[in-house]
Amino acid sequence: MDRGYMGKILMVDLGSGTITDEAVPDSVYENYLSGLGLAARILYDRIPAGADPLGPENVLGFVSGLLTGTGSLFSGRWMVVAKSPLTGGWGDANCGGTFAPAIKRNGYDGIFFTGISEKPCLLYVKNGRPEIRDASHLWGKDTVETEELLRQEFGHHARVAAIGPEGERMSLISGISNDKGRMAARSGLGAVMGAKRLKAVVLDGKKRIRVHDRSEVNRLSRMCNRWVRFQLPLGPSMVVGLLGTLLRIMPTAMAQDGLIYKMILRQWGTGGLNQMSPEWGDSPIKNWKGSNVDWPWRKSKSADPDLIKKTEEIKYHCHSCPLGCGGICKMTGKYSETHKPEYETVLAVGGLCMNEDTNSLFTMNELLNRAGMDTISAGATLAFAMECFENGLLTPKDLEGIDLSWGNSSGMIAMLHKMIDRSGIGDVLADGVKVASRKIGKGSEKYAIHAGGQEPAMHDGRQDPGFAVHYSVEPTPGRHTIGSQLYYEMFQLWKRVKGLPGKWPFQIYHKNSKYRADESKAREAAACSSYMCVVNGAGLCLFGTFLGIKRTPTFDWLNAVTGWNRTPEQYMEIGRRIQTLKQAFNVKHGIEPRENRLHDRAVGRPPQLEGANRGRVVDIEKMMSDYWVQFGWDPSTGKPTPQTMERLGIGTGQR
């Protein structure tokens, strides 16, 4: 079978200790691809309605993509899936590193866990031979220590996905770590792994991944690599920051080409936007109530990309990535090195909390990575606590003497330690803002910025309403990695997919038009969601796809690897099927899609009085409804209609 996928999954029941191989019919790959699509089908079928996310019935899956390990570039992403304890619905988290090919090299497209182990355990798979082992000696260890110990035990080339103490303590904002600190962080899936008492998954496999037409795959990869290598001198990072200022001042916006962002990523990594984003209003400041006025140049300079780059020892490439946006940085203090703080981390524990202490960014980054906690949600929770403190909802006594004034980095670090240990007030905050605001009460909900329970990332929907839409409508609410108006411009899907609204290169338009809720915006948003379902089924990286569909040839790679001869429109239909199945999963588990709407403050209610997004209000209800219509879901409830389910072959038992 030379189609890029391995054709089977591993099912592990941790309760009884039984391990079974299951063949997956070709029709599943043809209808849902691998990766996220395969996982959606399995989780929809096998998790009973109303199952407790932290109970034995929840299914936790680790899946790799259809393109992973086939020679196509940017294909080193793996996904963790389960019913999310944070949102109560579909949960997935996406991560790079080295784990994705290891799943396939053991002969599986996915590894799924059910049940709850009596004792802490780990799954070790060597060349397709799985066994459950005791992990009591690792319980309580942080993610980096765990990985180091496991590599000593199983060899340096063993690939590890592990939870830290946060996952063990079932913090609802905990993630799963790979390669010493790259996190599948979102949706709180670390807690699911912790609830199953599964400390780690260790993989060491060398099976071949066979593809239909390797020379064509390689030809496409070489073409893509030429674009990745195209790099103009960008000068000091200040230039990028000033570009942000320019974008803010101009009354018009410009359709952006991802090649520019690629160059920023190549030079600085995601942190290249640390100053640019707050400047043009893309980063929320001071728990979403501030603006660039509160976070001016002199403050954002604390996260100057050049400053962070100076500490970088080596670029970090995920598997099959020619770009290398990551890095390993040296740092002072207890630990000597850390993964380069990503943009999201820097802004979440920086601007969102008004923290201008550069060293603390590194400290908190490593602290959170080791604890196995989502930096976005942790930063957002700290910002929430700081605003509660400012308004007297949390008193110094409640905080046990910790000073959570805006920007007090030592107070933030002390509070993070408490959250990680779940001691005192830390226990209240360790499950994210929604749970914390429920426990604190006193009207603190108005400071708890979330969508459907998950804290949105560091991209402001008041600057790009596309983000607000995707935070609100995605089956995993609060995610920034699926779509926005900016992403649509960079994906350039109209160049391959017929019928999508096109844009001229560098097309100039008035900023006001971004806020107009019309049909074309909805079509663009739906296209982003569908395309990202294909991308996550293929296991590609979002940053690769930013190059544009012609330069990162997702559809052509899929055809070359599988031998299918499908049109881009057919792949987009698969994307719609996966998205609808995920939404149907949510409906099955009692989620009301309307209730996932982003928090009022984050959509400009009330509108901001100053800064880049002054006066901006997003007509989110109409945008959500328009989006649902595009998928054939009910425009008032957001639930997939029986006709749509039937048309996509979801509800007819097709598997």
Place this chain on the structure above:
Amino acid sequence: MPYSITQSCVGCQACKKTCPVTAIHGERKEVHAIDDSLCIDCGACGRVCPHGAVLDRHGNPCAMVKRAQWKKPRISVDKCMSCTICIETCPVNCLALSPAMHLKNPHGYPYLHDDKACIGCGFCALECPVEAISMITPQAAHSAGQSDGAGPDV
């Protein structure tokens, strides 16, 4: 079809010791067998068998090749994109990533760090999308036109 072992096997266990995925089983002085589900077609067994008892994917007998003559990867840093596909695909983990070259080029590059472990399977060269790896016999002069009796199939 994976590799297989014929009845001319004398059970010397040379292949069993060399196989990187422990796909070969059999007692000393008995005919050995290859587990289809584990074999990755690296061809190492064929290159070490002194009796020509190993058949390749196409059913052709493999010729023994002296270890010193096994091809080794040569990596062109100019073409390499540091994607680490080769390191991950190597069945004996003989490739590693170098430290960053210098400040202007902060990327690491793969290199053959365990020369003795290399089994000359050529998977690294096969899977490198940008053709940065070529398989070279240590005495390159002899390598031209000489088949080693085994090699990866696409």
